[in-house]
Amino acid sequence: MTLTTDPVALDAWYAVATASEVTHRPDRTRLLGQDIAIDRCRDTGAIRVRPVLHGGEYGDPLPVIERYACVFTTFGNPDTPIVEIEEAGEPDRRVVPCGWFTIRSSGPRIVENFLDMAHFPYVHTDILGSEPNTDVGPYRAEIRADVDEVWATGCHFWQPRGAATERDGSGMMMHIDYRVPSPFIVMLYRVAPSAPDRRDAIALFIQPMGEELCRAQPVEFLVDEISTHTELLHFEQVIFLQDRLILENQVPRRLPLDGQAEIPTRADTASVAYRRWLAAKGLGYGTILPHGQGERA
């Protein structure tokens, strides 16, 4: 495989590793079709991300930024910085990188799944939803032109066990805001169940290896004085693997951006806004653009 030529995909920041896991021994992975190696320089200790060229030698180092427990890099010239997550800097926040998992799907499909509340009772039964509480109430989805992000606000959903702290399963109405700050990063904010005056933040960082094969890592920024680290991990990982099964069954794996391409009931308001936003950007990587737009080489 070779590096994509899609300019929108190239000009974005991607998390490609967990910073604490990077060693002197180069780890191989792939981003946008290009093999890359990630290691820590023996002299300076700095993390390096380098493309692996055809002969196996390394190309010039790519830009590297360590943030949110992850290593971010880019092939292009992003005109927006890495997403600003204010909560991450609070001293009592627990920052939990939940591990990288591989998914045979496209990045945009993974984002869309994250934005979808309707599947909670059926896919995350007795955790994020349960019958008969299946209604997705009204909420507001918008493309915020000033910051170039997609937001869905005022979402609420009945969750039997919406967070690791909610052990008794009595359930609560969870208030959620969704945010897409970059085509391959999706987040949610929810009222922290054990500290109702504050919000938890959960980000999903997607590393598109190819158009239809990704790795992704959920990173949580939580206010939680109760759960053990392992409990937080396993709670999130179970949810993630439930989504993975659904995602791998979706056909086509790339996300159609033509409004007519899929039955409208599946594409709810947030998903419609996300698809419109991607179509306006002309992202062709991991998507199927409307006819005549962004003909690909």
Added chain:
Amino acid sequence: MTVLPELYEFPLDDECYKVRLALSLMGVASRSRPVDMVPGREHEKPAFLRINPLGTLPVWVDGPVILREAATIVLACARGLKAGNWLPADPAAFGAVMDWLVFSVRDLHAAHQARDCALLGQEEPSPALRAQVRRAFNVMEDHMVLRHIGGHEWFADATPTIADILLFPAFALCRDYGVDHDGFPALRRWMRAMRTLPGFITMPGIPDVT
């Protein structure tokens, strides 16, 4: 006060699921000790290696007894049951159970490898590995077709045994690594029967409808 046996486990691991499923179906009480296998690699750290120097999961700790292979944990638990037929005494049925037990460890190891690669790897599982899994499933499918013709719905006996439990995760979770259930109608029928057993529990990656 009785001290419960402890199961060191990772919820997303198929080998650990074999044990969890067996304990639940057989009604054996235990205490779960969750291990941060991914991403923390806790199973490779000194504290865990003191319990199991092999650095593998699951591990069963029952007083002085430490077992570290899903099949032997399930076997030992079934042997300790006061009632139930999960491990038949009849030599023919017992032999069949043990034969499938070895099959689950040896021939279905490819399924574990394929799932590990699909979940955590940099590439999709190789076609050769997936073909190896399909060959093992074909052996199971052919066996269950014949069992069905003979009027039986379970692998080794007239009632479910630990053979059924130990074979179940590899097939139930095969969507995780891109092998579809469609080509195995007898195994799908068996999978539906497994779901109806009292105490059956599922895990992420197993489709609700087969």
